[in-house]
Amino acid sequence: MNTTNALIETEYRLGAHNYKPIDVVLSRGEGVYVWDLDGNRYLDCLSAYSAVNQGHCHPKILAAMVEQAQKLTLTSRAFRNDQLAHFYEELAALTGSHKILPMNSGAEAVETAVKAVRKWGYEVKGVAQNKAEIIVCSNNFHGRTMGIVGFSTDPDARTGFGPFAPGFRTVPFGDIEAFRAAINENTVAFLIEPIQGEAGVMIPPQGYFPEVRTLCSRHGITLILDEIQTGLGRTGKLLAEEHEGIEADVTLIGKALSGGFYPISAVLSNSEVLGVLQPGQHGSTFGGNPLACAIARAALKALTEEDMIGNSARMGDRFQNGLKNIRSNIIKDVRGRGLMLAVELVPEAGGARKYCEALKERGILAKDTHGDTIRIAPPLVITQDQVDWAVEQFAGVLTSN
Ligand SMILES: *Cc1c(COP(=O)(O)O)cnc(C)c1O
Numbered sequence: 371m372n373t374t375n376a377l378i379e380t381e382y383r384l385g386a387h388n389y390k391p392i393d394v395v396l397s398r399g400e401g402v403y404v405w406d407l408d409g410n411r412y413l414d415c416l417s418a419y420s421a422v423n424q425g426h427c428h429p430k431i432l433a434a435m436v437e438q439a440q441k442l443t444l445t446s447r448a449f450r451n452d453q454l455a456h457f458y459e460e461l462a463a464l465t466g467s468h469k470i471l472p473m474n475s476g477a478e479a480v481e482t483a484v485k486a487v488r489k490w491g492y493e494v495k496g497v498a499q500n501k502a503e504i505i506v507c508s509n510n511f512h513g514r515t516m517g518i519v520g521f522s523t524d525p526d527a528r529t530g531f532g533p534f535a536p537g538f539r540t541v542p543f544g545d546i547e548a549f550r551a552a553i554n555e556n557t558v559a560f561l562i563e564p565i566q567g568e569a570g571v572m573i574p575p576q577g578y579f580p581e582v583r584t585l586c587s588r589h590g591i592t593l594i595l596d597e598i599q600t601g602l603g604r605t606g607k608l609l610a611e612e613h614e615g616i617e618a619d620v621t622l623i624g625k626a627l628s629g630g631f632y633p634i635s636a637v638l639s640n641s642e643v644l645g646v647l648q649p650g651q652h653g654s655t656f657g658g659n660p661l662a663c664a665i666a667r668a669a670l671k672a673l674t675e676e677d678m679i680g681n682s683a684r685m686g687d688r689f690q691n692g693l694k695n696i697r698s699n700i701i702k703d704v705r706g707r708g709l710m711l712a713v714e715l716v717p718e719a720g721g722a723r724k725y726c727e728a729l730k731e732r733g734i735l736a737k738d739t740h741g742d743t744i745r746i747a748p749p750l751v752i753t754q755d756q757v758d759w760a761v762e763q764f765a766g767v768l769t770s771n
Pocket of ligand 1: 419474475476477478480511512513514563567568596597598599600624625
């Protein structure tokens with residue numbers, strides 16, 4: 371048996387089967403490309419769900435990581451370290467946030483926000499104890515922890531994992547009247563993705579978010595935008611909220627905050643919401659550690675100094691136009707913002723997975739989502755020639771059937 375098959379077999383034998391990956395075993399990455407054990411090169415059109423926006427193994431982030439790892443990696447927040455303040459300062463300057471709480475995974479950032487807005491609801495808004503409600507959207511994806519799967523509407527995510535925590539109400543994504551109708555005196559927050567990524571790159575109707583913003587302000591509801599996937603340049607803006615002309619009260623970021631080197635997430639907020647947390651009420655051993663802070667600082671710097679956000683907007687338009695020009699009777703829709711793109715196939719196409727397998731044979735790694743949709747999200751450093759080449763491969767796969 372060759373190495374590739376042996377590794378796949380061992381994974382299958384010893385690992386829990388909570389993923390069904392495409393059978394490519396990668397051993398190296400650089401920029402937009404990754405290589406498998408046989409030396410085949412692929413254009414990465416997933417970017418680890420947008421964690422690798424800066425490109426694989428970005429040299430400056432790598433250098434910052436190595437340099438910091440040789441000095442100090444972890445102190446816990448029982449003591450202070452010399453990186454955290456700089457991380458706060460640079461992130462606050464970039465995003466305009468007044469308070470920051472660093473965590474590790476995206477799900478932890480979501481859980482942190484849920485805790486903070488509940489407490490804010492009781493202490494600042496005056497909601498009766500244990501009555502706080504958070505409105506969420508159907509088809510949301512906010513992570514995999516117990517609290518979060520409890521308010522998922524995806525049967526795979528929740529079936530068999532109950533009982534779940536109460537205090538969540540679900541409304542359809544993009545439906546302003548449903549949101550308005552779900553508001554009551556106990557509503558403390560609305561938690562929503564600016565674009566639903568896992569659901570298949572779903573963009574809400576024009577004008578939805580400005581109305582959401584108005585209703586949240588009028589009713590004293592904290593607007594929490596989960597920008598863990600949409601944030602940090604993916605949609606061609608630093609934050610996807612900029613497309614809507616609004617500002618969230620709380621913004622969640624993760625994924626590309628480390629450029630793919632390390633799990634780093636953060637809750638960004640006004641002073642009021644995170645202001646309710648007192649010493650001992652929330653924390654994480656690794657959250658805000660000096661290695662994470664040094665990596666995140668370099669990752670943010672690469673994003674802005676190398677114009678990756680502008681490139682995302684330009685290359686995203688080019689990629690989307692290229693896909694829209696493909697004449698194929700199996701394409702139902704092409705949509706996206708910046709380099710967060712999706713091709714939805716007609717049901718008769720027989721599911722997106724086999725087209726992702728065919729793309730792999732042509733040197734592109736992309737991920738099917740929700741059955742009929744191919745999600746496309748290359749690193750933001752992709753060039754014009756690489757976009758054009760990728761479009762040709764998509765055309766080849768989507769018109770040869
Ligand atoms: C990936 C993701 C999360 C969860 O992040 P993890 O690091 O996997 O816990 C939450 N929200 C959105 C929108 C995501 O895309």
